[in-house]
Amino acid sequence: MPPTHDVVNVVDPLVGFDVAAADPALAAGLAAAGTTPTEPLRSLAVDAGAAEWAEQARLADRNPPVLHTHDRAGRRVDEIEYHPSWHRLMGRAVGAGLQAAPWAPDAGAHAHLHRAAGFYLWTQTESGHLCPISMTYAAVPALRHDADLAREFEPGLCSPEYDFGLRPAAAKRGLLAGMSMTEKQGGSDVRAATTRAVPEGDAGHYRLTGHKWFTSAPMNDLFLTLAQAPGGLSCFVVPRVLPDGQRNAVSVLRLKDKLGNRSNASGEIEYDGALARRLGEEGRGVPTILEMVTMTRLDCVLGSAGQIRAGLSQAAYYAAHRRAFGRRLIEHEAMAAVLADLAVESWAATLTGLRLADLVDDRSPAAATLLRLALPAAKFWICKRAVPVLAEALECLGGNGYVETFPTARLLREAPLNGIWEGSGTVTALDAVRALGRSPECAQALLAELAGAAGGHPAFDSAVRELTGLLRQPPDPATARRLCSLTARTLAAGLLLRHAPAPVAELYCATRLGWSGDRVFGEVPPGTATAGIVESITPSPR
Structure with missing residues (x-):
């Protein structure tokens, strides 16, 4: 080997580690709810950091x-052909119950929280395959609008x-x-749907x-979709294969060539007289499917929190x-300041996601009331x-970080x-405003949640006063983004003040609430104790 090819000062891949071991935010979020990681969660955390699963993730993406x-x-x-690595990842996620375990009859205490922790951990392997996992989790409560459909499909979804x-x-x-809701002319405006639903035969059946x-x-077994029925926009369940074994009239026209999420197939489909069964009442499609939207939004928060944590682990380990x-x-010191700043962002996202679960x-x-406002606000902020x-x-x-081999x-x-x-940013922010308009008690529920951290930091108290003023005004779409941003940041700060080490909460409050004007990561107050924060989140392979 020529001497110019000597390999020195090159960092080995971050594999062979327990992703939960250097994640104090995960432990704190579970402890705040009175629980600890279960044995399945510990196993999932070890697998999420294993070399084998890192390779499966790479292959599925490529x-x-x-x-x-x-x-x-x-x-x-x-039909859609997936790489074998996709099936390996899917099998592990389903086996861990990430797709529907909390809905099973024998689900124990903290079922949604433990599942949320698992989703967060397993996101750190690869995100694409978790899209169908999330939709399956979200479909179950929506299906319960029809007892017959729930009896037919829920056991299989929870398997x-x-x-x-x-x-x-x-x-x-x-x-x-x-899910199959959006159309090219409407996007998030699902009420603009032009897909038609014509009743056929027995009550509840449509084409x-x-x-x-x-x-x-599109290779999933059933889809919740929206279409215009005689009584208005309605929700339907469309099976890909009919009970007699015939393929339903669902054509996959093409797959999207996406920026990311490459392992997962997102497609354009066409219904040509596809057989469907109505879920809920005619004309109540949006309220019915909102059950599904709520749960998938929770997974958006958890997924982004997991991605943030994965990026933090890579950066801290490399440094x-x-x-x-x-x-x-x-x-x-300059690099330690950046890593500490990223760490408190991860702390905030993780504690928020677990609190929502x-x-x-x-x-x-009371919990449902708080979720109506806190969930869209958290989705708006953390995902951004x-x-x-x-x-x-x-x-x-x-430069190494920019190369696809990393x-x-x-x-x-x-x-x-x-x-x-x-729902992209503006749509989600407007949903929060609508929640306040329809349920003014959401404001009081949020302020009650924040009251537990009152006096913890001057910037927090100041932000709560500003938020209180916004909440007392009539709901205004013009201030929707400000409302969501401030709600999410004060919610996270309150959780940090109660459940995180003082240096973490102090840095978050000082920079996310007390700072004015633009800032970049690493701009921290003089004297910030960054070393302890960074040490606590740096992974160590076994």
């Missing part, structure tokens, strides 16, 4: 799904067995659900005709092992924050999706 519209004889099949392929639902060991612009994971100017990167477990009217956080984390690796490039490509899915 080998996107392929659409086969016809077989070799010319028969229409509309811990991954059974890929187009076959009748009754013939499969496990099922997955998808659907129309074009859907985004349908995620701990790469040397420059005579010292390890992590020993340079704990509210889902609560099931009390993932993009600059992951860009900064990538930059900590320098996972930071994939993380950055993935980051914008959660901010778009289930």
Whole structure:
């Protein structure tokens, strides 16, 4: 080997580590709800940091799904071929119950919180395959609007067995659900849907005709979709395969060539008289499917929190092992300030996501009231924050971070999706304003939540006063983004003040609430104790 090829000062891949071991925010979020990681969570955390699963993630991303519209004889099949690594990832996620375990009859205490922690941990392997996992989780409460549909499909959706392929639902060991709502002329304005639903035969059966612009994971077994019935926009369940084994009249026209989320198939589909069953009442499609939207928005928050944590781990590990100017990167004060700043962002996102999941477990009217405002606000803010956080984390690796052989490039490509899915920023912010208009008690529930941290930091108290003023005004779309931003930041700050180490809460409050004007990561107050924060979140492979 020529001497110019000697390999020195190059950081080995971050593999062979327990992703929960250096994640004090995860432990604090669970402890705040009175629980600890279960054995399945501990196992998932070890796998999420294993070399084997890092390779599966790389292969799934580099080998996107392929659409086969016809077989070799010319028969229409509309099937999608995935790389074997996709199926490995899916099998692990379903086996861990991430797709529906909290809805099972034997689900124990903290079921949604433990599932949220698992989703957060497993996101740190690869995000694309978790799209159908999330939709399946979200479909179950929506299906419960119809007892017959719930009885038919819920056992399969809750099954811990991954059974890929187009076959009748009754013939499969496990099922997955998808969503098919948006159309090219409407996007988030789902009420502009032009897909038609014509009643046929027995009550509740319809034939659907129309074009859907985004349908995620078209190989799933059933889809919740919206269409215009005689009584108005309604929600329907569309199986891909009918009970007699015939393929439903659902054509996959093409797959989207996306910035990220490459392992997952998102397609344009066409209904040509597809058989469907109505879910809920005619004309009540949006309220019915909102059950699904609420749960997928929770997963958007958890997914972004997981991506942020994954980027932080890569940056901190690299800085701990790469040397420059005579010292390890992590020993340079300027780099330590950046990493500490990223760490408190991760702390905030993780505690917020887990708190929201704990509210889902609560099931009390008070918890539901708080969720109506806190969830869209958190989705708006945390999913947006993932993009600059992951860009900064990538930059900590320098040019190496920009190369696809390092996972930071994939993380950055993935980051914008959660901010778009289930309502982009403005749509989500307007949903928060509408929640206040319809349920003014949301404001009081939020302020009651924040009261537990009153007096914890001057910037927090000042932000709560400003938020109180906004909440007392009539709901105004013009201030929707400000409302969501301030709600999410004060909610996170309150959680940090109660459940995080003082230096973490202090840095967050000083920079996210007390700072005025633009700032970049690493601009921290003089004297900030960054070393302890960074040390606590830096992973150490075994």
